[in-house]
Amino acid sequence: MIDQQPIGRSPRSNPITYLKAFDDVRALFGSLPEARRNGLGPAHFSFNTSGGRCEYCLGTGYEKLEMYFFEDLYATCDRCNGHRFNPHVLSVRYRGKNIHEVLNLTVDDAQAFFSGTTRLTRKLWLLSSIGLGYLRLGQSATTLSGGEAQRLKIAAELKDTSARDLLYILDEPTTGLHLDDIRKLIAVLGKLVDAGNTVVVVEHNLDVIKCADWIVDLGPEGGDDGGRLVAQGTPEQVVQVPESHTGRFLKPLLGKTG
């Protein structure tokens, strides 16, 4: 069930950790000659464990100010200036950027930046392919919308290409998406199917519906006046059923590409 629930309440969770791609970034930084000379390994480039992170803010980059009568306030950590790591770690650079600057890259920019590191760029490409290329690698999961969280979950599923014979249920995945992002989403769902899985989508969006192999049209109206099977079949079959509102709206779209 790939829903729109947040991927985590912890501000430490972010797109790149969710896809387990941060391990690749840390391994890369830890293997640099500059890091080795300073006695730093992959573990020092983690903001979750002590060693390389700023111990004052415990690697979050901010301090939480507990307010008794209001919501908690967050202020930038004045030891690391929000950079999350100690100066030792921040002095190590890969292609001119330190770990903090890398976490501030967008997914799209990071793909170009890390060109040549196939495993990592493939995971980043997955995020772009579902329209999340604008997210920053280190962006806190708590700032993601429901739709963004849902697509991140889909990307995490796609990352594991060994998964087969799974049934995915998605509840209105196009909510809040622009037309271009809906196209990307449809392409991604197609990849899940091509990989041997089954995808069930609860959806009103006609661009998604027309791409289905099989439509189950419930109606005829919404709420109490609906819930009965009006039509089912391929899109071409459903448009032949006069009682189906979906079929009526679907008809002009069939035969069009895009």
Ligand SMILES: [Zn+2]
């Ligand atoms: Zn700090």
